[in-house]
Amino acid sequence: MSETCSHNCSSCGSDCKERTAPQNMKEALHPQAEVRKVIAVVSGKGGVGKSLVTSMMAVAMRRKGYETAVLDADITGPSIPKTFGIHGRAMGSEEGIIPAKTRTGIQMMSVNLLLGDETDPVIWRGPIIANTVKQFWSEVIWNNVDYMFVDMPPGTGDVPLTVFQSLPVAGILVVASPQELVSMIVEKAVKMAEMMNVPVLGLVENMSYFECPDCHKRHAIFGESHMDEIAARYGIANVAKLPIDPELAKLCDEGRIEEYSGSWLEDMAGMVQGL
Template sequence: MSENCSHNCSSCKESCNDRDPKSLLQEPHEMSSIKNVIAVVSGKGGVGKSLVTSLMASSMQKKGYHTAIMDADITGPSIPKAFGMHEKAYANEMGLIPVKTRGGIDIMSINLLLDNDTDPVLWRGPVIAGAVSQFWSEVIWDNVDYMFVDMPPGTGDVPLTVFQSLPLKGIIVVTSPQELVSVIVEKAVKMAEMMNIPVLGIVENMSYYECPDCHSRHSIFGESHIEEVAARHNISAVAKLPVNPAIAAACDLGEIEALDAPWLSELSASIEKMCQ
């Protein structure tokens, strides 16, 4: 089976290796208008991918753009919690309507459709990938300048579905300082390269702790290797997030939009320039 194929090649009369990968792109809802789609990915879980997604969407919203988040992490959704969202999404005769945050960011997440936020989603991979496709094709995304797709970790069904079926302008890779994580990051970057998706930047979360008294920086989780990874793949946009109790508190309280994120300002400006 070709990497660009979505069916059983043995019963297909076409030459799948000659097919245009763009033929797999899925049409959004007829009433949607989305200018830039950026996926936020990680090679493993627990590195702060949803945090970076939330902060990037908030940063671009504060710049005056209308932003949105598609929470593609179906089995581990955390976006609604970070924004303190309790309202449920609903459908009208035209399609699904995303829920707006206090700051005006449009959100669609499986937790906005479940009766209880703590209900587990016990679905297999193809069903999960199908739900992500529905978030794209059945949700009315109105006049969105930047959509950030919060991906599940790894290189499985959902990342492949998003890479093949959504018109991505690029991806942001999220990592942490450990040596092992750097190896896993290489996998995510190489997957993007194989799918011809640009890597717009790399964010290293939990990069350092800054002492509030002397302002010296300490590498609690190991020395950073992010510049080495970025240099190997010609990625110029790099950002580092500190270990900061204020960040965790903002997420826990659902007040991520109230948090300033100067650590991501250069990355935001770079993406703004690249996506023009």
């Protein structure tokens, strides 16, 4: 009997339909939870503002009146709770884990909400980290969520693969910065999404420019943007560009990202709304 068959297929040969059928690796959602759309936010490298974009997208969709959530899959570098000013512990019940809620009602789960001290390092090997991400999906009682944004760790390793295989990801947003080298890194993320049959919904370029507060002229501090070229090459219709904005950085540091103002991601949020 094959490991993937429920019957003795020794007489079936290589044409056994059950043995050769694609195997469903999706994790079951908690029986009491409901999540309609999952959008993963990815980056090819760290430090480009992926968590910022994840937070801003959750806030943007919440402002549109939707129930939104953030699953922090960056287990060894969690920053989502601090961005929203959440410093307590997640609560549990006999049924499962209750996600934390932000001031405006965004649901959230992060490993930082399970640690004795939020500054404790998470020194775990890959399989444990990947399993934790799956538990955040299957053991948390997500309450009537319209849009869940998954803050992924950088790169194309264990956790991104786990998320793509285990969660019903409707699409991804790729976050990058303007440096020349980033073009190659973005393309790696786009190609991984293609290999996993997950559509790329849009590209977000963070730190795209600095706008002088006096003359309002825009300066490309980190070099000219290549996002439009990459988007055209892969047929990606949506591109958003975030400025270098000290006010955004301050809001993140103070846990007040829900107070941000700016329409940079409005088109991206409208596109997500249309999924």
